[in-house]
Amino acid sequence: MKILIVEDEVKAADYLRKGLTEEGYSVEVAHNGVDGLHMASVNNYDLLILDGQLPGIDGLAMLGAIRQSSDVPILMVTARARVEDRVKGLQSGADDYLTKPYAFSELVARVQVLLRRRMGGRQVTEESVYRVADLEVDPIRRKVVRSGQRIDLTTKEFGLLALLMRRKGEVLSRTEIAEQVWDMNFDSDTNVVEVAIRRLRVKIDQPFERALIHTVRGMGYVIEDRPA
Structure with missing residues (x-):
């Protein structure tokens, strides 16, 4: 699932990006309304998290512009807590409204609800589930199954597996994995990626006949x- 965050506060945006990446989502960030509107118009996102007060183009104006051509779910996150502000945001096309400060767990729950709602209560579609051989990863329900067997993963393990599955067939470097899953600048002296891959293999590959996670020497x- 691909999410766009439009938030002018750099620390707040980084906090959200890191947290949602750890939850297994693919996340991109814009720090102003102009860039956010452009990214929303040229890319396909499953959900937008939009701050109500943005430089360049105000959040409500951006919301109105997006609604002219897209029904992508939009979660407004803003410090405007008055009832009339919430009503205005919802009437302008927001699907949900969350006021700052908020608990990250609540934001994640609202994101999950909006994504499920986008499915219209139907069975999960083929496009929404990542598959490689007999391995299936459902990023909405956060469910991993191989050969009909449910596999329980930690948050980091799920984030790592979701990244690999989104980019199946593509070799990912240790640097990219560290940046995407751990939101960290890669240090060649650390073995965090190797350790995580090893633990993931224990759950995903070892109990089954064929290995799906492969090492490409010198590349990733x-x-x-x-x-x-």
Whole structure:
């Protein structure tokens, strides 16, 4: 699932990006309304998290512009807590409204609800589930199944697996994995990625006949179904 955050406060945006990435989502960030509107118009996102007060283009104006051509779910996150502000945001096209300060767990719950609502209560579609061979990852329900067997993962493990599955067949470097999953500048002396891959393999590969997570020497890691 791909999410766009439009938030002018850099620390707040980084906090959200890091947290949602750890939850297994693919996240992009814009720090003003102009960039946010452009990104929303040229990319396909599953959900937008939009601050109500933005430089360049105000959040409500951006909301109105997006609603002219898209029904993408939009969660407004703003310090404007008055009832009339919430009503105005919802009437302008927001699907939900969350006031600052908020608990991150509540934001995640609202994101999950909006994504499920976008599914219209139907069965999860083929496009919304990542598949490689007999491995299935449902990023909305946060469910991992291989050969019909449910696999329980930690938050970090799920984020790592979701990243690999989104980019299946593509070799990801340790640097990119560290930046995407741990939101950290990669240090060649750290083995955090190797340790995480090893733990993931214990759950995803070892109990089954065929390995899906592969090491590409000198380059990184890839998940794909290779011939035996």
